[in-house]
Amino acid sequence: MSHRILIVGSTDSETKAQVLPAGCTLKYTAPLEEDDFIQIINGWRADGIYTQKQPISPKLLEQCPTVKAIQTDVIMPSDVRMAAARHGIQILSSPDERVICAAEQTLALLLALSRNLNTVYRQAIEGGMPYPYPAQWRTQREVETKQLLLLGLGPIGRRIVKKAQGFSLEISVYAPDVPVQELERIGAKKVEALIPALGGADYISLHPSDQPLILPRIGTEQFAAMKRDAFFLCTDPAVQVEQDALVQVLQGQRLAGAGIMLPEEAITPDSPLLHMDNVIAVPYDTGPEPDCDLNMQKRSVAVLMEALQGKPVDSLVNERELEQMGLLPMGTSLKGGIS
Amino acid sequence: MTRFQVVLTNPTILPEGVDILKQEADVFWSDGPDEESIIRCIQEHNAQAVFTRVEQITRTIFQNCPSLKIVQEHGIGCDNIDLAAAAEYGVMVLNIPGGTAVAVSEHTTMMILSLAQNLLPRASRLRESRSEPAEPPVLLEGKNLLLIGFGNIGRRVARKMAGLGMTVGVYDQYISKEVMNDAGVSKIDVLEEGLRWADVVSIHAPLNEKTRHMIGPSQLALMKKSAFLVNCSRGGLVNEDALYQALKAGNLAGAGIDVFTQEPIVPADTPLLSLPNVIASPHCAGASLEGRARPAILGAQGILAALRGEAPGANLVNRAQLEAREVLSVSKRAETQSNAVRQKQKKGGFNYA
Numbered sequence: 180m181s182h183r184i185l186i187v188g189s190t191d192s193e194t195k196a197q198v199l200p201a202g203c204t205l206k207y208t209a210p211l212e213e214d215d216f217i218q219i220i221n222g223w224r225a226d227g228i229y230t231q232k233q234p235i236s237p238k239l240l241e242q243c244p245t246v247k248a249i250q251t252d253v254i255m256p257s258d259v260r261m262a263a264a265r266h267g268i269q270i271l272s273s274p275d276e277r278v279i280c281a282a283e284q285t286l287a288l289l290l291a292l293s294r295n296l297n298t299v300y301r302q303a304i305e306g307g308m309p310y311p312y313p314a315q316w317r318t319q320r321e322v323e324t325k326q327l328l329l330l331g332l333g334p335i336g337r338r339i340v341k342k343a344q345g346f347s348l349e350i351s352v353y354a355p356d357v358p359v360q361e362l363e364r365i366g367a368k369k370v371e372a373l374i375p376a377l378g379g380a381d382y383i384s385l386h387p388s389d390q391p392l393i394l395p396r397i398g399t400e401q402f403a404a405m406k407r408d409a410f411f412l413c414t415d416p417a418v419q420v421e422q423d424a425l426v427q428v429l430q431g432q433r434l435a436g437a438g439i440m441l442p443e444e445a446i447t448p449d450s451p452l453l454h455m456d457n458v459i460a461v462p463y464d465t466g467p468e469p470d471c472d473l474n475m476q477k478r479s480v481a482v483l484m485e486a487l488q489g490k491p492v493d494s495l496v497n498e499r500e501l502e503q504m505g506l507l508p509m510g511t512s513l514k515g516g517i518s
Numbered sequence: 519m520t521r522f523q524v525v526l527t528n529p530t531i532l533p534e535g536v537d538i539l540k541q542e543a544d545v546f547w548s549d550g551p552d553e554e555s556i557i558r559c560i561q562e563h564n565a566q567a568v569f570t571r572v573e574q575i576t577r578t579i580f581q582n583c584p585s586l587k588i589v590q591e592h593g594i595g596c597d598n599i600d601l602a603a604a605a606e607y608g609v610m611v612l613n614i615p616g617g618t619a620v621a622v623s624e625h626t627t628m629m630i631l632s633l634a635q636n637l638l639p640r641a642s643r644l645r646e647s648r649s650e651p652a653e654p655p656v657l658l659e660g661k662n663l664l665l666i667g668f669g670n671i672g673r674r675v676a677r678k679m680a681g682l683g684m685t686v687g688v689y690d691q692y693i694s695k696e697v698m699n700d701a702g703v704s705k706i707d708v709l710e711e712g713l714r715w716a717d718v719v720s721i722h723a724p725l726n727e728k729t730r731h732m733i734g735p736s737q738l739a740l741m742k743k744s745a746f747l748v749n750c751s752r753g754g755l756v757n758e759d760a761l762y763q764a765l766k767a768g769n770l771a772g773a774g775i776d777v778f779t780q781e782p783i784v785p786a787d788t789p790l791l792s793l794p795n796v797i798a799s800p801h802c803a804g805a806s807l808e809g810r811a812r813p814a815i816l817g818a819q820g821i822l823a824a825l826r827g828e829a830p831g832a833n834l835v836n837r838a839q840l841e842a843r844e845v846l847s848v849s850k851r852a853e854t855q856s857n858a859v860r861q862k863q864k865k866g867g868f869n870y871a
Contacts, residue, residue, distance in 0.1 A: 201702065279659050283682065287635040290628035296797075300638065303783055303798035304791045310781040310801055311530055311571055311592075317805035321620050342659075345681020346624075443644060453645045461640040468654045478660035481683060 182487045184480055185220060187211075187230035189472060203484055217242050227483040229476065235270075237262035248486040250479045255496055264500035269486050272494045274478045275334065280467040281440075282338035285414045286346075288438030288459055289327075289382055292410045293320040297456045320381075320408075320435075323347045328370070328380035330397075332357050335415065336386030337493045340367050351376065356388065364491050377404040384412035385420075397421065402428040407435065414440040416463045426451050429458065522825045523563045523585075527556055528571035531592060535814025539569075542822050557582045567821045570598065577603035590821045592813045593618060593804060594670075595752055596835050597725040605839030612820045612833045616670040617813045618804030623674035625803035626750045629774025630679065630718055632797055633746045634658050639794055656744070656771075659683030664706065664716035666732070667723035667751070668693045675720060676703050687712055713740040718748065725752035735760040741770055748774040750803040753781065762789050771795065776803040 186207050206223055208216075210233050220228070220243045228235075228249045235249060240262045249263070250271040263270050291297075295318060302308040308316070325348055329336045332354040340350055344366055351368040353376050359369040370376040373395070377383060383405060385397065395401065397413075398421035405411065411434060413420055420439070428434040429452075436457035443462050452458050486492045495501075522543035526536070529547060539545050548559035551573040560568065560583040567588035568575065575589050580603045589599055591613040604611045632638065635655045643652045663679050665672045668690040676686045686703040689712045695705040706712035709732075713719060719741065723729050733747070734757040741747070747770060749756050758779055764770040772795035778788060781801055785791050791798055804813075824830055834840075 274659075276657060279657050279683075280655055283631060283658055284635050284655065286682070287628070287631035287637055290624060291632050291637060294625050294628045294799075296628065296632060296637070296799075299799035299802055300797060302802075303800045304785060306783050306785040308782060308800040310783075311528070312800060312802040312805050314530055314532060314810060316802070317807065317810050319621065319625075319802070319806045321806045321808045322624050323620050342682045345678040346627075443647075446644070448645070448647045459637065459641050460644055461635075461637065462644045462652075464640070464651075464654055466654065468656045470657055470660070474657070474660040477685065478683065481660070 182227055182484060183223060183225045184227035184229060184483055185223065185225040186476060186480075187216075187228065187233040188476070202488075203480070205480070213239060220246060227480075227487050229479050229483055231273075235259060235263075240266050240268060248483055250483050250486075250494075257500075260497035261500045261503075264497050264504045264506065267501075267504075267506055268497075269492075269501070270496040271482060271486055271492060272496050273475065274482055274494060276470065277466045278334045278338050279478070281335045281414050282342055284440060284461070285335070285339055285384055285386075285412055285438075286342060288412055288414065288440075288461075289384070289410065290322065291459055292412075292436040292438050292457065293322050295319050295456075297459065301456075324349065325381035326351065326379060327382045327384065328353065328376055329367070330354075330373075330383065330385045331387035332362075332367075333386050333388035333415075334493055336384075336388075337365065339384065339386065340365050348382075351380070354388070361491075373401075374404045377401060378406065380409055381406070382410050382412060385415055385418045387415065387418060397424075399424045399427075402434060405434055407433055410435050411437045412439070414438075416440065416442050416445070422446070422450065422452065429455060522567065522822070523565040524567045524569060524821060525556070525559045525563065525565040526569045527551060527573040527575075528569075528592070531569060531571060531817070532811045532814040534811035535569075535816075535818040538815060538818035539821065543567075543825070553578055560586055566825055569817055569821060572598055575599040575604075580604060580607040580609060588612065588821055588824045590817045590824075591835070592817055595724060597752060597754075599835075601836045602839060605836045605843050608840070608843075610824060610830065610840065611835040612817075612824060612830055613835050614813050614816045614820070615832055617816050618806075618809060619670040619674055621806040621809050622671045622750055622803045623678065624806075625776060625799070626671070626675050626720055626722075626748055626774075627678045629748045629750070629776070629797050630658070630663075630720065630746065631682075633748070633772040633774055633795075634718075638797060658718070661685070661717035662687060662715055664689060664712040664719045665703070666690070666709070666712075666719065666721045668698065668701075668703075669722060671750075672720075672722035673701060675722065676701060679718075684718070687715065709737070710740055713737055714742075716745060717742065718746045720748040721751045721755050723751055723755060725754045730754045731757045733757065733761070735763070738764040738770060743769055744771050746770075746772045746774065750774075750776040753777040753779040758788070758790055762793070765790070765793050765795055772797070775799075777801050 182203050184205050217239055224245045226245050226247045231252045248269040252273050255270055327348045327350045329352045332352050351370045352362050353370050353373050362369045396419045402424050438459045440461050440463050452460055482492055524539050524543045524545050526547050546559055546563050549555040553576055557579055564585045569590045571592040577600050586609055589611045594613050594615055596613055599611055636653050639652045661684055663684045663686045665688045668688045680686050687706040688698055688703045689706045689709050698705045732755055738760055774797045776799045790796050
């Protein structure tokens with residue numbers, strides 16, 4: 180089924196997507212008075228709307244029966260959220276760029292460690308490495324079919340699950356606060372016990388939710404449970420990792436490597452973590468470079484498409500109201516997707 | 519049973535493959551990688567097959583070695599082999615399609631993500647406690663990726679990057695729009711248009727006279743200033759001087775380069791390596807612990823199957839030239855083609871049966 184998404188904003192050709200997501204037609208319009216807006220929606224039978232500033236009112240929701248999902252940066256008052264829920268309409272916020280950036284950073288670290296980036300970069304710039312690349316140096320790891328264990332499942336973790344699907348990783352999640360059905364829907368497997376799960380994983384990455392933290396502090400006992408050839412990843416500066424314990428397992432070659440992001444004040448310049456080939460440590464930054472309208476629009480349309488296709492999305496604003504209307508199963512906590 | 523005679527031109531071909539060869543063949547190593555040593559070794563042992571890696575297999579070798587029937591390349595790129603001369607002398611050239619595809623595609627995606635995240639300069643800033651901030655990361659989700667070439671590696675890169683949320687367009691004259699649409703990517707008919715459109719360009723093409731320097735000054739000039747270029751295919755595909763100038767002048771945001779015109783790399787002769795917005799590696803994209811012995815094993819199996827008279831499939835590189843010269847018999851041609859179809863259907867299979 181083809182979805183029809185109305186984009187309200189600039190109609191310059193530069194902000195129009197040249198390659199559309201499959202199964203979708205886009206129409207562009209400048210911001211309009213409410214009645215004209217309703218007329219355009221109904222005339223074109225739009226089922227998705229993307230807007231940064233166009234107001235959405237209960238009247239519009241009432242009079243546009245084809246609309247199933249709206250993505251907007253406008254803050255929605257509770258009566259509008261409820262009105263949308265009454266009509267089965269999902270209200271979505273724009274994807275959070277910091278979340279996307281942290282998820283991409285985690286995957287960058289995972290791959291860079293697997294491919295021995297520090298070492299191969301040094302070999303290249305120093306020269307002297309024979310060609311063909313000698314067999315004894317071929318210690319890079321393939322990621323495909325390996326086990327990625329996420330500890331916790333906050334917004335960044337959810338984004339990683341989604342982004343990692345193309346890498347053929349087997350993803351499992353230790354998150355006592357997330358139901359098994361929800362994990363299955365997003366393509367991950369639930370693990371119940373932490374220590375055995377640590378022992379089976381090739382990559383361990385920490386992504387607690389904003390719920391009260393159920394994860395233990397990651398220290399000696401947890402590192403000892405990990406495989407010798409596992410990689411440890413932590414891109415959440417709020418997570419407490421015992422740096423001394425991490426240094427010990429890395430120096431003792433009881434862990435293959437680590438990728439960490441942390442505030443500069445959380446590490447001293449003489450920390451061994453900053454000088455090991457199998458560690459990539461990057462500073463916690465303020466976020467990604469601001470993106471252009473077209474790219475923001477493309478990301479938003481992709482999420483709208485997922486919502487229209489009944490897939491779970493992590494930017495649902497009127498989740499509670501949809502639950503109250505019985506359109507989301509109660510107690511799924513988050514982002515189950517609407518059929 | 520008569521044993522086959524096989525010459526290896528490179529000492530780094532791993533024992534896992536050599537052991538397979540030794541089950542049915544006597545194996546000899548040429549004294550050196552040069553033409554003369556290779557010819558001497560083939561002639562001395564009347565060898566029917568050569569297993570080569572990066573050594574040049576030239577017209578002179580084919581001219582002087584009438585016993586030679588098979589040349590097996592250790593990887594996918596056969597730019598070191600004179601394919602036309604091989605066909606002229608009735609020699610089948612085999613490669614290993616897909617043998618390193620997992621590793622190369624992961625190395626490529628690593629380079630793209632590391633460039634976007636500005637990983638090395640940010641790590642270096644933390645290590646050196648520098649006060650000036652490094653360039654912030656840029657997001658890949660929602661951006662455009664142009665793949666030049668859509669073989670085993672290109673397809674894997676497409677799948678990974680589409681999963682990351684990139685829009686993938688492909689320039690490959692030999693793959694139909696329908697095949698690309700089935701793979702969830704868009705066909706780009708004109709390279710120049712693709713270069714203007716892309717935020718990231720990644721090359722996955724063979725090196726030959728048509729593709730040499732396919733990315734030069736005029737192509738680089740079309741790319742966005744914010745774009746990244748990644749090359750994990752062959753060094754000669756990109757004009758390195760032009761790339762250096764574009765990066766240095768800020769006309770391109772960064773590059774990830776695994777392959778160089780001159781290999782082994784000589785840093786003094788490779789100014790690209792001095793740029794902070796370049797991630798480089800010494801032609802090791804195909805290397806992995808898991809796949810270490812894969813090319814040696816698959817290559818050995820390929821040689822023995824061909825020597826036994828089994829029809830090769832998608833691994834026969836000079837099929838068109840052999841057919842044009844009617845070196846492949848009609849029956850063998852039909853068998854070879856149906857084999858190729860079977861192999862395509864059988865994902866990643868290298869079954870010669």
